[in-house]
Amino acid sequence: MTNLxxxxxxxxxxxxxxADWTRMLGTLCLLLATVWVGLIWLKGRxxxxxxxxxxxxxxxxxxxxxxxxxxxxxxxxxxxxFLVSSxxxxxxxxxxxxxxxxxxxATAPETSDFSQRLKEALPKVPTGRPGAP
Numbered sequence: 001m002t003n004l005x006x007x008x009x010x011x012x013x014x015x016x017x018x019a020d021w022t023r024m025l026g027t028l029c030l031l032l033a034t035v036w037v038g039l040i041w042l043k044g045r046x047x048x049x050x051x052x053x054x055x056x057x058x059x060x061x062x063x064x065x066x067x068x069x070x071x072x073x074x075x076x077x078x079x080x081x082f083l084v085s086s087x088x089x090x091x092x093x094x095x096x097x098x099x100x101x102x103x104x105x106a107t108a109p110e111t112s113d114f115s116q117r118l119k120e121a122l123p124k125v126p127t128g129r130p131g132a133p
Contacts, residue, residue, distance in 0.1 A: 057077055057078055058075065058076070058077045059075070059076050059077075060073050060074070060075055060076075061074045061075070061076050061081070062074040066085075068087075069087065069088050070085065070086070070087040070088075071085070071086045071087075072084075072085055072094075073085070073086065074097075080096065081096070081097040082094075082095070082096050082097065083095045083096075083097060
């Protein structure tokens with residue numbers, strides 16, 4: 001009786017195993033590259049941001065530091081705008097801004113209008129020395 005099972009050389013078995021691993025790694029790299037390109041495409045279309053923005057109505061339009069961990073924030077909720085201050089002691093609302101007031105000041109500030117408002121806002125200080133007749 002003769003043995004009918006073919007015997008493959010060791011080199012042929014090793015090369016097919018190497019070819020299988022190479023093919024598997026190539027497929028995995030192609031799959032990961034496809035997912036990465038898809039995510040970049042979605043990010044470019046602002047899909048993530050618009051999905052979140054649909055639910056969020058409250059946003060901080062602008063913030064300015066005042067020193068010592070104190071900040072001044074311009075906060076919008078829908079069509080309303082608020083001026084809010086925050087510090088280590090807490091958060092407080094300073095003023096509710098009118099929509100037409102915020103748009104007019106943001107578009108074209110005038111120096112004469114600003115100086116007039118500053119004079120109105122500052123307390124009146126007497127020009128003479130205290131105690132002088």
